[in-house]
Every structure is written in C-alpha cells, then in structure tokens.
Amino acid sequence: MDISNVKVLSTGVYLPKAELSNFDLEKFVDTSDDWIKTRTGIQTRRIAKRSEATSDLAYKAGKMALDRAGIKPEDVDLIIVATITPDMFFPSTGCLVQNLLGAKNAVAMDINAACSGYIYSFVIASKFLATGSFKNALVIGAEKLSSIVDWEDRSTCVIFADGAGASVLVPSEGNSKLLAFDMGTDGSYGSDLFIPGGGSRNPASYETVSKKMHYIKMNGNKIFKIAVNKMRETFERSMKKAGIKVDDISLVIPHQANLRIIEALRSYLKLPKDKVYVNIERYGNTSAASIAIALHEAIEIGRIKRGDIVGFAAFGGGLTWGSAIIQY
Secondary structure: OOOOOEEEEEEEEEOOOOEEEHHHHHOOOOOOHHHHHHHHOOOEEEOOOOOOOHHHHHHHHHHHHHHHHOOOHHHOOEEEEEOOOOOOOOOOHHHHHHHHHOOOOOEEEEEOOHHHHHHHHHHHHHHHHHHOOOOOEEEEEEEEHHHOOOOOOHHHHOOEOEEEEEEEEEEOOOOOEEEEEEEEEOHHHHHHEEOOOOOOOOOOOHHHHHOOOOOOEEOHHHHHHHHHHHHHHHHHHHHHHHOOOHHHOOEEEEOOOOHHHHHHHHHHHOOOHHHEOOOHHHHOEOHHHHHHHHHHHHHHOOOOOOOOEEEEEEEEOOOEEEEEEEEO
C-alpha cells in the first residue's frame, strides 16, 4: 500500500470550559491586554481544572473522534498521543487514554516533539497504516500547559494554554491522501525552549523547585526568528515534494504559536489571509494540540471539504519542525 493512501476519517476536540482572558491576567501579572495582543495576538485562552490531567483532555477529544467515525473502542488498533505535558513519566499518556477509552486491543504510545507533535504523530500513524500493520489509528494532540508555566513570568504564562484535538486515520481507497511531509530537528537549540528540571539531569529536589526549574523557559526573541524561517523552509519542501503551488492549496493550518509568526509565514509564502486558519486569539498556544484543534474547527465550519488540499506547518522545542500536505 502506498504511504499516501491515508484518510482523516473524523476529528474530535476538547477545550476546557474555563477561560482566562488578558484582562484576568492583568490582575496578577505585570502585563496588559494591549501588550499581549500586540505581541502574540492572543485575547483569551482555556485553562483546565486542577483535577483534570492531560489524559482526561485527550480521552474526551479521542472519544468524540471515535464516536464520529463509528469505531468502537475495542476496534481501535493504534493510539498515538502527542504531548509535552504527560500525566507522569510513565506509563505513557497513550496507555492511560487507552484504558479510559476501553481500547483494550490498541497499541498505545506517546510522541514528544513539542509543538510539532501532531505532525510527527500523523506521519508515524500514516506509515503504520501504509504497511498494513494497522487498519486504523487515533492520533491525539493534548496539552495541559497551565501546569508547567510560571504564572509570574509574563513572557510565557500569557502564551500557553490547555486543550486537545484528535483525528481518526484510516487507509484510503479514494482521493484522500498524504501528499507529502517534511520533518527536521536541531538539538543545538534545545536550551532556548525547555524545562530544565524533573528529569535525570536535574531530578526533582528542594533546589530545583525553589529555582523554578520545573517551568517552561524560553528565549522568545531567538525562538521567533528561527520559527519563522524553519516553518517557511519545511512547508516549501513539502510543497515541492507534493508537486503543488500555493494556488493549489485550499487552506494552511499553522501551529498557533504567535500571530506574528503566522503572519510572517503567510507573507513569505504569499498566501491570502483567507487561506490561513487562525484561532490563536481564542485559545492561545496549545502546543501539540493546536493543529488538531484547528483542523477540527476548520472542518466543522466548512473551511475544508473533501478533495481540498490542506497544509500543516509547525515548530517547537527540541528544536523540532515539520509540515505535511494532505488531500482531505
């Protein structure tokens, strides 16, 4: 079977009910609504309950996608959860979601590629389907980033948020295809966007907690410049591999990291505004979940129809980047 023969059969989403607006943040962080909107494009974001973990968000999005696909949990073959906010080191969030769903026959795993996680997982699942190893795959991007941000650090706490999006992938015998993909990594920039504490390098201790080493640390200016270039380069490579031009694309769904990054990408690619999906103003940066959430929304409101050519592009900590072009 050709790797290209994969279809997004259905999608699902879960967004926590609680909203945290820029005006809410003004009350406890040295920031303002104008400062946040000008630099990020974000107006509000969703925050999960303290009792909710990433697996809970992933489960709800995954269940919606499976229900819409008409697939019973016991018939699921593969579950991949893209996340940088797992419930715990192990078992994987994928294993926890498998149990919550009752998908007792599914192989489950996590992928940690930060904001590029959904694209990485989409491609990995497509490879498995192409070999005939599995007949379906549930790909979930899920994050509870509110649990790893320093709420006194305005450079990060105003950006990141919580949510989950899911897609059911199956082999395709029709026009639906994965036309091309591109992925890349550069670990030399790892310390520009990372969490220094909690792993084997700096195990949890009084010192790591007191130094706030368990929160996201980001060199924002440096990341911005690299993100714009890498997202443009990876998307151009995917277009070349797919043999298409900008005019052939119905919609581009970029990772919702920062409105200025999205606008820079749009400008470089010379895309009209109506060909780029943006929802960052409502949800903030949900890392691995952002493209999955946006894809679900775009389908729901009719921005994407069967046969349309749709592009994904992302960039995240690692550093990682990736793109994919599908015929939906």
